[in-house]
Amino acid sequence: MQKPTESKTITIYDIAREAGVSPATVSRVLTNNANVSKAKKEKVQSLIEKYNFKPNALAKGLSDTQSKVIGIIAADVRNSYYAEVFIACENAAREQGYTVLLSNAFGNMEREMQHLDMMRQQRVDAMIQLGGSVDAVVSYPEYIGKVQQIMPAIPVVVTGKLDGTECYEVQIDFDKATDFLMEYLFGLGHERIALVGGRYNVLGTYSKRQRYEELLERHGISYREEYVVAGSYDYESGYIGMNQILALPDVPTAVITINDYVASGVVRSAVEHGYRIPQDISVVSYDNTQIAELLTPRLTSIDYDYENFGRMLVNTAIAASKGIQVPMHQKMSPRLVVRESSGPQQEASNERRSFRDKAWPASVEEHS
Amino acid sequence: MQKPTESKTITIYDIAREAGVSPATVSRVLTNNANVSKAKKEKVQSLIEKYNFKPNALAKGLSDTQSKVIGIIAADVRNSYYAEVFIACENAAREQGYTVLLSNAFGNMEREMQHLDMMRQQRVDAMIQLGGSVDAVVSYPEYIGKVQQIMPAIPVVVTGKLDGTECYEVQIDFDKATDFLMEYLFGLGHERIALVGGRYNVLGTYSKRQRYEELLERHGISYREEYVVAGSYDYESGYIGMNQILALPDVPTAVITINDYVASGVVRSAVEHGYRIPQDISVVSYDNTQIAELLTPRLTSIDYDYENFGRMLVNTAIAASKGIQVPMHQKMSPRLVVRESSGPQQEASNERRSFRDKAWPASVEEHS
DNA sequence: GTGAAAGCGCTAACAA
DNA sequence: TTGTTAGCGCTTTCAC
Numbered sequence: 001m002q003k004p005t006e007s008k009t010i011t012i013y014d015i016a017r018e019a020g021v022s023p024a025t026v027s028r029v030l031t032n033n034a035n036v037s038k039a040k041k042e043k044v045q046s047l048i049e050k051y052n053f054k055p056n057a058l059a060k061g062l063s064d065t066q067s068k069v070i071g072i073i074a075a076d077v078r079n080s081y082y083a084e085v086f087i088a089c090e091n092a093a094r095e096q097g098y099t100v101l102l103s104n105a106f107g108n109m110e111r112e113m114q115h116l117d118m119m120r121q122q123r124v125d126a127m128i129q130l131g132g133s134v135d136a137v138v139s140y141p142e143y144i145g146k147v148q149q150i151m152p153a154i155p156v157v158v159t160g161k162l163d164g165t166e167c168y169e170v171q172i173d174f175d176k177a178t179d180f181l182m183e184y185l186f187g188l189g190h191e192r193i194a195l196v197g198g199r200y201n202v203l204g205t206y207s208k209r210q211r212y213e214e215l216l217e218r219h220g221i222s223y224r225e226e227y228v229v230a231g232s233y234d235y236e237s238g239y240i241g242m243n244q245i246l247a248l249p250d251v252p253t254a255v256i257t258i259n260d261y262v263a264s265g266v267v268r269s270a271v272e273h274g275y276r277i278p279q280d281i282s283v284v285s286y287d288n289t290q291i292a293e294l295l296t297p298r299l300t301s302i303d304y305d306y307e308n309f310g311r312m313l314v315n316t317a318i319a320a321s322k323g324i325q326v327p328m329h330q331k332m333s334p335r336l337v338v339r340e341s342s343g344p345q346q347e348a349s350n351e352r353r354s355f356r357d358k359a360w361p362a363s364v365e366e367h368s
Numbered sequence: 369m370q371k372p373t374e375s376k377t378i379t380i381y382d383i384a385r386e387a388g389v390s391p392a393t394v395s396r397v398l399t400n401n402a403n404v405s406k407a408k409k410e411k412v413q414s415l416i417e418k419y420n421f422k423p424n425a426l427a428k429g430l431s432d433t434q435s436k437v438i439g440i441i442a443a444d445v446r447n448s449y450y451a452e453v454f455i456a457c458e459n460a461a462r463e464q465g466y467t468v469l470l471s472n473a474f475g476n477m478e479r480e481m482q483h484l485d486m487m488r489q490q491r492v493d494a495m496i497q498l499g500g501s502v503d504a505v506v507s508y509p510e511y512i513g514k515v516q517q518i519m520p521a522i523p524v525v526v527t528g529k530l531d532g533t534e535c536y537e538v539q540i541d542f543d544k545a546t547d548f549l550m551e552y553l554f555g556l557g558h559e560r561i562a563l564v565g566g567r568y569n570v571l572g573t574y575s576k577r578q579r580y581e582e583l584l585e586r587h588g589i590s591y592r593e594e595y596v597v598a599g600s601y602d603y604e605s606g607y608i609g610m611n612q613i614l615a616l617p618d619v620p621t622a623v624i625t626i627n628d629y630v631a632s633g634v635v636r637s638a639v640e641h642g643y644r645i646p647q648d649i650s651v652v653s654y655d656n657t658q659i660a661e662l663l664t665p666r667l668t669s670i671d672y673d674y675e676n677f678g679r680m681l682v683n684t685a686i687a688a689s690k691g692i693q694v695p696m697h698q699k700m701s702p703r704l705v706v707r708e709s710s711g712p713q714q715e716a717s718n719e720r721r722s723f724r725d726k727a728w729p730a731s732v733e734e735h736s
Numbered sequence: 737g738t739g740a741a742a743g744c745g746c747t748a749a750c751a752a
Numbered sequence: 753t754t755g756t757t758a759g760c761g762c763t764t765t766c767a768c
Contacts, residue, residue, distance in 0.1 A: 009521060011745055022755045027747060034748095037753060052517050057489040058429040059745035062760045067426060069469075069490070078455055078658065083446045090472060099486055101437075102470040103462070104455060118467055121425040122437070149420055153377060235662055264662045271664065290446065294603055294632045294659060296639070379761055390739045395763055402764095405737060427761035430744045 010051050019043045030055055061123060070317055071101045071119035073112055075131035079233070080289035081259065085130055085159075088310020096318055098125075105132050113146045119154075126155045126317035134160035134167070135203045155320035157313055160203045166328070168320055170312050173331045174204050174286075177302045178211035180336040181256055181284050184300075186219055189345035190254040190282060194227040196241040197262030205258055208286070212256070227252055231262070238265025246273045253345045254282040260291040263299050267341070278343035288337050297340035304334050378419050387411045398423055429491060438685055439469045439487035441480055443499040447601070448657035449627065453498055453527075456678020464686055466493075473500050481514045487522075494523045494685035502528035502535070503571045523688035525681055528571045534696070536688055538680050541699045542572050542654075545670045546579035546624075548704040549652050552668075553622045554587055557713035558650060560620040562595040564609040565630030573626055576654070580624070595620055599630070606633025614641045621713045622650040628659040631667050635709070646711035656705050665708035672702050 012026040019026065021040050028034040029044045036044075047053070061067035070093050074082045090100045101124060105111040112132050119127055127150070133143045139162050147156055147165050157168035185193055195212050198205035209228065216223050229244055231237025238257055242265065245252065255270075257263040263285040267277055275281050277297055285292070288303035309332050319326040380394040387394065389408050396402040397412045404412075415421070429435035438461050442450045458468045469492055473479040480500050487495055495518070501511045507530050515524055515533050525536035553561055563580050566573035577596065584591050597612055599605025606625055613620065614637065623638075625631040631653040635645055643649050645665055653660070656671035677700050687694040 009745090013745080023746080024748085024755060024757095025753090027745095028754085031747075035753060040754085054485060054489045056430070056491055056745050058426045058435060058491050059760090060747075061426045062424070062430055062762090063745080063747045065760075076455070077445055078448065078451045080446065080448075083451055087444070087446055087472060090470070094471070099469060099490060100471065101467060102458070103468065104458060117422060121422045122467060123424055123426050261662070268664060291659075291662060294629070295662065296636060296664060377761090381761080391762080392739060392741095392764080393737085395761095396738085399763075403737060408738085424761050427744090428763075430746090431761080431763045433744070 009056075010053050012053075012055065015044060015047050015051070015053060019047050065123075066321075067123045067125055068097060069099050069101055069122065069124045070314065071115075071122065071124035071127040072103070073115045073119075073127065073129045073132065074102065074104050076104050076106055077102070079261070080291060081287045082130055084289060084304075084306040085310055085313075088306045088308075089128060089314050090310075091307070092311040092314035093318075096314070098314070098318065107132060109133050109140065109143055113143065116146055116150055120150055124154065125321040126157065128313050128317050129156060129158045129160075131159060134158035134162050136160070137201050137203050137206045139163040155317065157316045157320065159313070168316050168326065168328055168330075170309070170316055170330045171332070172204070172304050172309070173333050174207045175211050177286060177334040178208050178256075179215065180302060180334065181286075182212065182215040184336055184338070185254045185256075185282065185284065185342070186215075188254075188282065188343065190252075191219075191221050191345075192224075192227070192250065192252040192254070193221075194229070194245050194252040194255045195258075196229050196245065196255055196266055197231045197237050197258035198233060200230055208256075208258065233259055234261050235265040235268075238262035238267075239269045240265070242266040242269035243273075246270065246275075251275075252281065254284070254342070257283060257285040259287045260285050260289045260295075260299060260301060263301075263341070264291060264295055267295060267297075278341055279346055282342035282345075284342050292337070292339065295341075300339045300342040301337055302334045303337045304332060308332065377424075378421050380421075380423065383412060383415050383419070383421060387415050433491075434689075435491045435493055436465060437467050437469055437490065437492045438682065439483075439490065439492035439495040440471070441483045441487075441495065441497045441500065442470065442472050443475055444472050445470070447629070448659060449655045450498055452657060452674040453678055453681075456674045456676075457496060457682050458678075459675070460679040460682035461686075464682070466682070466686065475500060477501050477508065477511055481511065484514055484518055488518055492522065493689035494525065496681050496685050497524060497526045499527060502526035502530050504528070505569050505571050505574045507531040523685065525685045525688065527681070536684050536694065537697045538677070538684055539697070539699050540572070540672050540677070541701050542575045543579050545654060545702040546576050547583065548670060548702065549624055549654075550580065550583040552704055552706070553624075553650065553652065553710070554583075556622075556650065556711065558620075558622040559587075559589050559713070560592075560595070560618065560622070561589075562597070562613050562620040562623045563626075564597050564613065564623055564634055565599045565605050565626035566601060568598055576624075576626065601627055602629050603633040603636075606630035606635075607637045608633070610634040610637035611641075614638065614643075619643075620649065622652070622710070625651060625653040627655045628653050628657045628663075628667060628669060631669075631709070632659060632663055635663060635665075646709055647714055650710035650713075652710050660705070660707065663709075668707045668710040669705055670702045671705045672700060676700065 012023045016023040016026045026044050028036050029041050077083045077086055093100050103115045144164055151166055161169055200206050213223050226248055229241040231241045255266055257266050263283055266283055270281050277283055284300040286302045288301035292299035292301040316326050380391045384391040384394045394412050396404050397409050445451045445454055461468050471483045512532055529537055568574050581591050594616055597609040599609045623634055625634050631651055634651055638645055638649050645651055652668040654670045656669035660667035660669040684694050
């Protein structure tokens with residue numbers, strides 16, 4: 001298999017010959033980590049310019065066993081959350097002269113394992129896994145095995161955890177996130193608070209719910225099972241979940257959704273049922289993706305400082321690949337972004353609920 | 369620089385030694401393109417299994433000058449349009465045993481050129497550029513030069529064009545898209561149709577506008593400059609653009625937006641001004657991203673069959689990298705997805721506009 | 737069918 | 753400071 005299009009690829013040998021030096025010298029000016037006489041250096045550099053020579057990264061990677069590539073396995077970049085994290089990682093990587101190999105697993109463990117192998121073959125210096133199997137509350141033995149196979153050669157950093165492995169963990173502090181959300185709602189007078197969306201075998205979702213229960217208890221509010229509706233992470237589950245909740249005799253005054261997509265479904269359901277947001281029901285969510293600003297009303301949501309998150313992930317990955325000491329566990333603090341979808345609990349809401357059926361179709365009030 | 373973490377990477381030599389064959393033979397069973405006796409073949413395969421051996425893609429790429437990596441330069445995957453196209457490309461690539469290197473340029477030509485170089489260094493087999501400089505109505509000479517430097521070695525396929533280069537073009541047929549939108553609106557009785565968002569030095573945007581004017585003329589409707597508001601591709605420009613249009617004495621009955629993000633701004637502006645969508649104003653857009661389904665009302669939008677688009681891009685890239693004959697220009701036909709944001713032009717709309725100020729806040733009607 | 741050997745393009749001792 | 757040399761791990765003639 002020879003390259004078909006190629007005219008003639010230029011190498012350090014070509015440069016060396018024309019400069020009248022040895023290939024090693026060319027390599028030296030390329031890597032810039034050895035002394036070369038000014039004259040030769042300039043000569044070589046001018047030739048590099050002249051031919052717009054770019055050293056073959058494959059050959060380089062082969063010889064110094066550093067590919068300068070970081071592999072990223074994401075659940076699905078069409079989900080804005082992952083897109084944000086990925087972009088942040090890519091930027092951080094580029095700043096350090098690294099390139100990024102991205103693949104999406106679509107929540108499919110088989111796929112993840114294939115990607116793991118593929119990236120190993122590509123000899124990425126490190127891998128970052130965003131969501132997926134590393135988000136499982138109890139890790140899958142099969143996946144653990146796979147990663148353990150990889151780990152001795154390539155460090156893996158994850159946004160979740162992987163029991164029994166030496167993966168580096170860079171997590172978002174979901175407890176703190178939930179604290180922000182709940183304390184904010186409590187402060188507005190809300191007590192009947194629902195939690196919609198997500199699967200409870202997912203780490204982040206699980207801990208959100210745990211914390212939710214804890215905080216209710218701490219505030220002397222009794223936990224109501226019917227206010228907690230699991231589902232998925234998309235519009236649909238928000239819509240369905242909220243329909244279910246609104247069928248309850250005692251409708252909550254605030255809803256926490258597992259992410260912005262779910263929030264969009266919740267909002268639509270509420271509006272269709274004649275509730276105004278935030279006057280009748282407050283909706284708050286996690287992730288603060290672009291969706292949060294596009295919806296009407298704009299969503300109050302938990303922001304993660306994606307830029308920093310990405311940087312942390314990448315720096316950890318790079319450091320680990322070089323054998324530099326890095327903490328195995330790191331946590332990012334989130335912050336609350338308040339927008340229009342939330343507001344004080346209104347006493348009037350009880351009375352309003354009684355004529356919700358005639359109130360349809362809904363009127364959405366803007367306050368910007 | 370030696371690998372720090374590594375215990376001992378296993379190579380074909382290790383396999384060969386243990387199997388009692390030569391490295392060449394191991395290579396033969398790996399590539400599977402030469403005859404090996406069944407016995408040795410099985411012996412080798414079992415060892416590959418045993419050690420979970422994965423051949424070093426760098427070495428492979430070095431020797432056979434095929435990296436099996438495709439580079440993709442996107443404007444910004446946080447934009448759902450690009451995310452969709454990227455995902456489609458990645459899937460198509462994976463199906464063919466290729467891996468995908470992704471980088472985002474953020475509409476910055478400098479960045480694009482850096483990425484071009486970086487990918488060349490990585491010896492990607494081909495590059496796909498999604499948007500950015502290849503979307504310019506008149507290509508930048510600087511960029512042309514850069515790509516021409518690359519092209520002899522690495523084929524480049526683009527979603528736009530690059531004057532004076534041999535780039536492969538896989539485009540969406542925006543003329544057809546605009547036809548669908550306009551004919552649909554005409555069919556509903558709309559004649560006062562606005563066009564909001566986008567920059568007219570961008571290929572797709574430019575051709576949309578051209579076609580828009582042509583179709584108006586063909587239908588004997590006079591073109592009104594004030595109905596065409598340029599801007600950007602985000603929520604903001606939709607909002608601002610629509611505010612501007614709604615200040616006109618003669619408000620349009622339908623608005624075409626350059627994409628779903630712009631549509632979201634248009635919708636909000638309209639609703640804030642007391643217009644109901646679609647009863648008073650229809651809004652239709654291009655791209656049919658997930659945003660289209662999340663907004664209220666759901667957007668009527670032009671869909672591109674992303675899966676096929678991605679496949680076409682990747683197949684073209686791979687074929688080109690192998691020197692296989694492929695057409696230089698290919699076009700994808702879009703289709704119209706009708707949802708709730710558009711409907712028949714209503715005679716009542718004139719009268720409604722007269723009391724729009726007291727109609728605030730808006731009521732949004734659902735019909736699902 | 738199989739092994740020996742050269743080479744892909746670069747880096748990194750080791751000498752000089 | 754600089755050149756020579758020996759790999760990095762794989763593929764691929766070329767003999768046998």
